Amino acid sequence: MERIPFALTGYLGTAAAPGDTVGTASWRLISSPADCTAEEEAVIPCTTSVPDLAHTLLTECQPGDLLRVTGHLTLPGSADGGFRLDADTVEVLWGVPLSGPPQDDAPADDHSARNRAILALAEALTGFAYERTPGEQPDIRIIIGPVGINELDVAHCHSIDVTTARTHQLADAVDAMRATLDSQPPPLADGLDPQTLADLTDLFEGLDLTELTQAVLDATRPEDRLAVTRALDDMFGDIPVAGIEDTDQ
Known part of the structure; x- marks a missing residue:
């Protein structure tokens, strides 16, 4: 099986599981580039035989964490074989906030409005990021996702890469928007004081x-x-x- 040096950024799809031997671990990484649809996302099986790295993945990482994985991509020797990414290093670029396990009898929260807002912002920033001068390369990453997410919310996390110049323009636009909002009269309260x-x-x-x-x-x-x-x-x-x-x- 051919081993190719490889680096990949993606979200931890499920909690890492111990491998067959001590000091190993396996997990799934969801690759979701900023310009791809949900159907185009790739789920990459990953493993590591580095004991310290396996311990970190098993005890500190949780579903939804954004990881930068480097190692070697092992390709199958036949058409029906499987492939995997054997990781040598893993960097946590963004970790989801810690939250307790959901209660079985707790009512299900409707996050549809929140998810639509996240998608709208991600689409706007993606379109903004890709309007750049030819030759410019993104060097800043913006991460958008719900607060307190779990493995069910990974699909609503987005990463958008922008250039330094675009980031300054975005900051200026936000400052202008805040100035406009501050100049407007405060909204009336829903109830009396x-x-x-x-x-x-x-x-x-x-x-x-x-x-x-x-x-x-x-x-x-x-x-x-x-x-x-x-x-x-x-x-x-x-x-x-x-x-x-x-x-x-």
């Missing part, structure tokens, strides 16, 4: 409907008092008013 609500409650609880009704009637012309009294009764109920007979209320 708790203190305002408490003040309004105290105000209405302190109202005397009888006194309020009498004040309204005192300011009403005599010929309109009966109609106004009936309107107040419809609003607040039957409120006794001095100077008005029950038959007139």
